[in-house]
Amino acid sequence: MSTTITGPTTLRITVSVNGTQRQAEVEPRLLLVHLLRDSFGLTGTHVGCDTSQCGACVVNLDGQTVKSCTVLAVQADGATVTTIEGMARDGKLHPVQEGFWAKHGLQCGFCTPGMILSAAALLEKNPDPSEDEIEHAIEGNFCRCTGYHNIVRSVQHAAELMRRDA
Amino acid sequence: MFPSSFAYHRPASVEEAVALIGANPDAKVLAGGHSLIPAMKLRLAMPEALIDLNRIDALRGISVNGEVTIGAMTTYAQLLDDAGLGGRFTVIHDAADHVGDVQVRARGTLGGSIAHADPASDFTAVILALGARVTAIGPEGERTIEADDLFVDLFTTALRPDELLTRITIPAVAGTVVTAYAKHAHPASGYPVVGIAAMLTMEGSTVSAARIAVTGATSKATRLTAAETALTGQAADAAVIDRAAAAAEGLEINGDAYASEEYRRHLVSVLTGRVIRQAIARAT
Ligand SMILES: Cc1cc2nc3c(=O)[nH]c(=O)nc-3n(C[C@H](O)[C@H](O)[C@H](O)COP(=O)(O)OP(=O)(O)OC[C@H]3O[C@@H](n4cnc5c(N)ncnc54)[C@H](O)[C@@H]3O)c2cc1C
Ligand code: FES
Ligand code: FES
Numbered sequence: 357m358s359t360t361i362t363g364p365t366t367l368r369i370t371v372s373v374n375g376t377q378r379q380a381e382v383e384p385r386l387l388l389v390h391l392l393r394d395s396f397g398l399t400g401t402h403v404g405c406d407t408s409q410c411g412a413c414v415v416n417l418d419g420q421t422v423k424s425c426t427v428l429a430v431q432a433d434g435a436t437v438t439t440i441e442g443m444a445r446d447g448k449l450h451p452v453q454e455g456f457w458a459k460h461g462l463q464c465g466f467c468t469p470g471m472i473l474s475a476a477a478l479l480e481k482n483p484d485p486s487e488d489e490i491e492h493a494i495e496g497n498f499c500r501c502t503g504y505h506n507i508v509r510s511v512q513h514a515a516e517l518m519r520r521d522a
Numbered sequence: 523m524f525p526s527s528f529a530y531h532r533p534a535s536v537e538e539a540v541a542l543i544g545a546n547p548d549a550k551v552l553a554g555g556h557s558l559i560p561a562m563k564l565r566l567a568m569p570e571a572l573i574d575l576n577r578i579d580a581l582r583g584i585s586v587n588g589e590v591t592i593g594a595m596t597t598y599a600q601l602l603d604d605a606g607l608g609g610r611f612t613v614i615h616d617a618a619d620h621v622g623d624v625q626v627r628a629r630g631t632l633g634g635s636i637a638h639a640d641p642a643s644d645f646t647a648v649i650l651a652l653g654a655r656v657t658a659i660g661p662e663g664e665r666t667i668e669a670d671d672l673f674v675d676l677f678t679t680a681l682r683p684d685e686l687l688t689r690i691t692i693p694a695v696a697g698t699v700v701t702a703y704a705k706h707a708h709p710a711s712g713y714p715v716v717g718i719a720a721m722l723t724m725e726g727s728t729v730s731a732a733r734i735a736v737t738g739a740t741s742k743a744t745r746l747t748a749a750e751t752a753l754t755g756q757a758a759d760a761a762v763i764d765r766a767a768a769a770a771e772g773l774e775i776n777g778d779a780y781a782s783e784e785y786r787r788h789l790v791s792v793l794t795g796r797v798i799r800q801a802i803a804r805a806t
Contacts, residue, residue: 358577359532367530384530384572385562406523408560409711411625420599420628426559427629428552430530431576474624495712496623 369433373398374442382429388422389413391429392439400440400469404498411497414470415439421477423496440469443476451521452476455514456507463501471497475511483519485511525562529571536580536659536688539573543684544661546571551686553595553634556626581633581688586611588694594633594687599624601632611692612804613651613701613719617644620705622712633687636672639679639742641776642713646673646743648703650735651719654692660685673742698724702800705738706789708780714738715781716789718746718770720797722753724805729753734766734794739775739786746770749794758802767795 359367366381373396380395392398392415404412406425413425416438443450452475455461462468471494478485478493485493490511491504499507531549533539543549549571552558561567575581581595586606598618601607607614621627621635621644635645636656649656649669657666658681672679681687705717716738723731732750737743748769756762771791777783 358534358538359530383527385525385527387524387559387563406563408556408626411623414625421625422628423625425563426556426625428530428555428559428574430532431555431574477624493624496625 367430367433369430371429371432371434372436374438380429384428384430386429387425388415388417388427388429388432388437389424391432392424392437395429398439398441402466402469404466409498410467411470411474411494412467414473414497416473416477421474438473440472443472450476451517452479452511452514454517455510455512459506459510459513461502461507461510467497467499467501471499471507475507475514478511479515479518483522484515487512523563525559526565526568528562528569530574531571532574532577534577536578536686539575539578539686540659540661540684542571542573543686546573547683549573551575553637554597554630556622556630557634557638557640575686590692592632592690592692594637594689595631596633598622598627598630598632602627610695610699610701610721611652613648613703613721616701616703617648617705617717617719620644620707620712626712632690636690637679637681637687639673639677640713641676641741641743642708642715642717642738643743644703644705644714644717644737647714647717647719647735647737649690649692650743650745651701651703651721651733652692653695653721653733654690656687657689657691658682658685658687664688666691670745673744676741678742695721695723697730698805700724700801700804702797702804704793704797704800706793716786716793718790718793718797720794720801722758722798722801722805724758724802727757727759729756729758729802734770734797736770736773736790736794739790740773741776744773746773746790746794748772753798758798763795763798766798767791770794 402412404410408426550569552572552574582593601618703719705714720734732753734746749766752766752769
């Protein structure tokens with residue numbers, strides 16, 4: 357099906373966010389990150405650089421992590437999105453969140469939501485990544501505090517937890 | 523930062539997309555959006571309309587059958603996940619694995635990268651080395667353009683404004699063919715300061731044919747014909763490879779705040795030697 361909307365007119369979109377179908381009336385120029393933060397109130401997804409570099413805005417879109425400051429909200433029409441708010445289930449932290457908790461993978465926490473989404477996507481594909489593979493997988497996520505060392509340890513710890521529970 | 527307002531079209535077929543492009547001269551097509559959306563946020567681009575290609579399934583996919591055909595909307599991530607692109611196509615994985623980061627590779631497309639013709643993009647050099655051709659469709663129908671004729675200048679290709687790039691074809695080549703790509707990545711952006719791609723045909727230890735291309739150093743991706751000539755017909759020993767690497771330097775090279783002209787010239791030579799050695803090592 358093709359779709360056209362013009363000028364300041366808006367389009368009604370439906371997005372599955374963290375397991376819930378949500379609708380919004382959006383202008384084509386609205387970015388996915390603003391749909392999540394401003395329309396849906398999910399402020400765990402951050403805006404850092406706003407120039408596609410830092411990864412503070414990373415969310416999972418249909419199984420892949422993306423920088424939500426560089427995707428239009430209309431492009432997520434019909435898609436499935438997971439944000440940091442959707443990682444814990446039934447009051448239990450996601451193993452990657454556990455890992456960051458246990459190994460001090462954060463200081464200010466600004467980069468953490470994006471970092472966790474990227475790490476979880478890596479572990480989905482590769483349950484036992486090497487240090488190099490972890491570094492390669494979080495290349496798009498900048499951290500100004502930790503020096504990355506504890507982040508790598510957090511991801512390794514999460515991998516262990518996930519393998520144990522598998 | 524927000525893009526300025528635009529109309530949004532989401533065609534379901536190539537035909538529809540071509541008709542929309544014809545009817546909207548101030549529109550731009552949206553592929554992975556990882557060059558276009560940042561430019562729109564900075565208001566460096568203010569198209570009146572976007573024609574989003576992401577729902578056109580016919581533009582995605584890879585088929586390997588002697589020659590390789592890659593749909594324009596195929597992402598870097600899809601290139602990396604395709605096990606069929608081994609052997610003489612290893613250069614594609616070499617390059618795709620180091621474009622930007624995971625998130626850029628999830629969205630960015632081969633067709634978008636080529637059509638954009640950023641002087642510092644990785645795949646412009648890769649498709650030159652592979653001797654690829656692209657297919658474009660416009661109001662007058664389809665035509666093919668050889669990679670050698672495609673790159674015209676900074677951000678400028680031989681594609682006409684009303685043409686859509688639909689696929690990239692890498693022709694079959696006989697014999698033992700090896701490839702490699704290496705770049706010196708900008709430490710902040712990851713873009714190639716200099717990137718070199720090579721495709722060599724080997725007869726024993728002799729290089730019977732060579733295609734070598736550079737990106738990052740020049741205003742458009744360019745063949746390193748002097749290096750190719752220095753290799754062709756030679757037994758690829760250390761002296762010959764050094765000669766080819768030295769020959770690669772004879773180019774009009776751009777400098778900037780990060781890498782001076784002199785430094786880039788040095789990188790062109792070092793990386794040319796490295797890529798030739800890497801490719802040859804894959805022949806054995
Ligand atoms: C943080 C970051 C890091 C990056 N690092 C690198 C890197 O290391 N190496 C590298 O090579 N690139 C890099 N890029 C650029 C990335 O590869 C882009 O995705 C690519 O240059 C453009 O592809 P796209 O699919 O995103 O195209 P878009 O941004 O959607 O489009 C780019 C331009 O091409 C036109 N276009 C797109 N598709 C077609 C088509 N089929 N026919 C005709 N015109 C078309 C559009 O109208 C637009 O003008 C990086 C980008 C970012 C944001
Ligand atoms: S805010 Fe999106 S990459 Fe920095
Ligand atoms: S913890 Fe502060 S930016 Fe990463």
